[in-house]
Amino acid sequence: MSARIAQIRLVSSHPEVYEPCDDSFALVDALLADRNNLLEHKPTLCMEVGCGSGYVITSLILLLEEEASRSQFFATDINHHAIRVTRETMEAHGVHAELINTDIASGLENRLAGLVDLLVVNPPYVPTPEEEVGREGIASAWAGGENGRAVIDKILPVADKLLSKRGWLYMVLLTANNPSQICRQMMKKGYASRIVVQRSTEEESLHIIKFWRDFDIEVDSKDAVTNSNPGIVDSVLSQFQRLSSFWRNSDSSSNSSNS
Amino acid sequence: MLSSNIKGVSNGFPLKIEVEKVVEKQVEINHDFLRNIFQKIDWKAFFDASKVMGFAELPEQAPDPSVLESDLEFLRKFHHALLELHLEEGALVCPETGRKFPVNKGIPNMLLHEDEV
Numbered sequence: 001m002s003a004r005i006a007q008i009r010l011v012s013s014h015p016e017v018y019e020p021c022d023d024s025f026a027l028v029d030a031l032l033a034d035r036n037n038l039l040e041h042k043p044t045l046c047m048e049v050g051c052g053s054g055y056v057i058t059s060l061i062l063l064l065e066e067e068a069s070r071s072q073f074f075a076t077d078i079n080h081h082a083i084r085v086t087r088e089t090m091e092a093h094g095v096h097a098e099l100i101n102t103d104i105a106s107g108l109e110n111r112l113a114g115l116v117d118l119l120v121v122n123p124p125y126v127p128t129p130e131e132e133v134g135r136e137g138i139a140s141a142w143a144g145g146e147n148g149r150a151v152i153d154k155i156l157p158v159a160d161k162l163l164s165k166r167g168w169l170y171m172v173l174l175t176a177n178n179p180s181q182i183c184r185q186m187m188k189k190g191y192a193s194r195i196v197v198q199r200s201t202e203e204e205s206l207h208i209i210k211f212w213r214d215f216d217i218e219v220d221s222k223d224a225v226t227n228s229n230p231g232i233v234d235s236v237l238s239q240f241q242r243l244s245s246f247w248r249n250s251d252s253s254s255n256s257s258n259s
Numbered sequence: 260m261l262s263s264n265i266k267g268v269s270n271g272f273p274l275k276i277e278v279e280k281v282v283e284k285q286v287e288i289n290h291d292f293l294r295n296i297f298q299k300i301d302w303k304a305f306f307d308a309s310k311v312m313g314f315a316e317l318p319e320q321a322p323d324p325s326v327l328e329s330d331l332e333f334l335r336k337f338h339h340a341l342l343e344l345h346l347e348e349g350a351l352v353c354p355e356t357g358r359k360f361p362v363n364k365g366i367p368n369m370l371l372h373e374d375e376v
Contacts, residue, residue, distance in 0.1 A: 071292070072295075087364075099365075102367075102368075106370075107360070108369075
């Protein structure tokens with residue numbers, strides 16, 4: 001039996017709102033690929049940061065089926081047009097989430113700290129000049145500053161704060177964002193990670209990475225990691241090493257930062 | 260679930276609600292959901308918010324979680340206040356500074372001005 005996701009013909013649009021594209025499809029494909037785990041996980045509080053057209057949050061609610069009726073959904077976007085388009089997309093599919101026009105999770109992160117079981121983020125990851133970051137409208141959907149990391153690096157600590165002990169984070173990253181460095185950084189905070197979907201398009205090499213808290217990773221106060229289970233570190237890094245040759249071939253601008 | 264996000268504000272919760280328009284929407288009741296969400300709610304803030312929005316049938320003190328198992332009448336009221344009442348137009352007001360966050364068409368705008376970040 002195939003799971004339901006959002007239908008493109010029912011996704012609303014606006015000139016200032018990013019339309020579902022390869023990155024959105026890859027993220028939904030990752031959720032579909034992990035759907036059985038998600039159904040077992042029974043997330044009670046789910047959130048999307050940067051909901052854009054609403055394609056991803058709508059798909060998430062639909063693919064969780066009955067599980068979704070036991071959960072509460074939040075979606076945020078800094079762009080008020082995006083919030084409106086998301087609401088139209090959700091209404092067209094008969095689903096509901098609390099929508100908040102805010103920057104990342106500002107205003108929510110204190111009250112929702114440690115409560116979010118599932119967080120999905122398709123951040124503005126495109127490397128751009130730093131001054132393009134923080135502009136209004138559709139630019140906020142892609143402008144990522146140096147290495148595309150300006151907004152991602154703001155989101156990661158917020159994600160760490162929001163996620164519950166059993167919280168999962170799915171995030172879209174580009175080779176240029178240096179995903180292996182992000183995984184190592186998250187490991188220092190006690191997160192294991194794996195690539196759920198890896199996809200190369202004409203323009204970019206996309207990775208959908210899942211992060212979850214792994215209590216075998218010991219985090220000490222100095223932020224240095226002592227890992228009682230070195231297998232986890234090896235497994236994720238070896239995933240990147242296996243892919244690294246592919247990246248160099250597929251992305252000529254790659255700076256082979258994935259050492 | 261929202262709190263004031265202005266820099267330097269330490270008591271940003273609960274936001275006060277200014278009501279211009281409340282809409283009611285019928286939502287199917289789900290007991291599992293209500294049990295899940297109950298433990299995540301600050302009851303005092305929830306009670307006050309429901310009252311401001313015109314629904315005063317909730318108990319003022321947080322009930323014992325056992326009512327979630329047995330008291331169908333309570334579940335129905337809790338469900339109504341939580342999921343069927345929507346602040347369509349109005350504002351959320353920071354309890355410390357009085358700064359208003361507008362709510363239009365049911366969507367709170369928590370964006371800050373540059374000097375508030």
